[in-house]
Amino acid sequence: MVLRVRVWDLPTRVFHWSLAACFVGLVVTSEVGNDAMAWHFRFGYAVLALVMFRLVWGFIGGHWSRFTSFVRGPSRIFGYLRGQPTPIDDVGHNPLGALSVLGLLALCLAQATTGLFSDDEIAVSGPLVNLVAQKWVSMATFLHTEVFKIALFGLVGLHLAVIVLYRWRYDRNLIPAMLHGDKDLSPLVESAKDTTKTRLLALVVFTMCAAVVAALLWWANQSEVIRG
Numbered sequence: 734m735v736l737r738v739r740v741w742d743l744p745t746r747v748f749h750w751s752l753a754a755c756f757v758g759l760v761v762t763s764e765v766g767n768d769a770m771a772w773h774f775r776f777g778y779a780v781l782a783l784v785m786f787r788l789v790w791g792f793i794g795g796h797w798s799r800f801t802s803f804v805r806g807p808s809r810i811f812g813y814l815r816g817q818p819t820p821i822d823d824v825g826h827n828p829l830g831a832l833s834v835l836g837l838l839a840l841c842l843a844q845a846t847t848g849l850f851s852d853d854e855i856a857v858s859g860p861l862v863n864l865v866a867q868k869w870v871s872m873a874t875f876l877h878t879e880v881f882k883i884a885l886f887g888l889v890g891l892h893l894a895v896i897v898l899y900r901w902r903y904d905r906n907l908i909p910a911m912l913h914g915d916k917d918l919s920p921l922v923e924s925a926k927d928t929t930k931t932r933l934l935a936l937v938v939f940t941m942c943a944a945v946v947a948a949l950l951w952w953a954n955q956s957e958v959i960r961g
Contacts, residue, residue, distance in 0.1 A: 795925030
């Protein structure tokens with residue numbers, strides 16, 4: 734017997750597509766440059782707030798959005814690679830997909846953070862540049878423009894390639910579940926809690942994360958005023 738089961742709660746889906754939109758916006762604005770860089774920074778601040786939200790939601794969100802539901806140990810990962818998956822490995826993120834998720838969150842956080850300290854030495858500099866020594870600014874700029882940027886492109890490319898692979902080789906479309914949140918699964922599989930209450934909780938959590946980012950920028954601006 735197969736039933737329609739809620740796997741991805743609405744906050745997780747909104748996070749996913751918002752992060753994707755910000756990624757596109759960041760790429761476009763970095764290529765356009767000039768006045769578009771103001772939006773580049775805004776997209777970067779949004780990414781920082783989104784990643785902070787996802788880290789919190791990974792502990793209190795819907796069942797399949799929680800890290801405990803998909804982050805596996807080495808034995809489970811190797812078992813999956815050997816073709817010995819458990820019945821729940823493909824409900825949410827499989828063991829390899831979990832590594833991709835963790836890598837993406839870490840890279841997005843690193844990229845957004847180093848962007849705060851980056852300086853192109855021409856016209857654009859991050860809001861926290863004046864708070865650290867020049868050697869750290871140079872390192873952050875190098876990591877932001879060369880290392881983490883390239884790594885992100887690689888990981889996003891891999892993500893898209895896996896989607897195509899699943900569609901082509903296994904005849905499984907992974908995209909619809911991230912749109913409506915549901916999968917056709919065994920009734921023994923736990924459904925993710927996705928109620929009005931949990932959605933309001935997610936809104937509160939994201940608002941708090943955005944407030945932290947805004948407070949950081951305000952503090953940086955005040956520090957600049959004092960230094961000036």
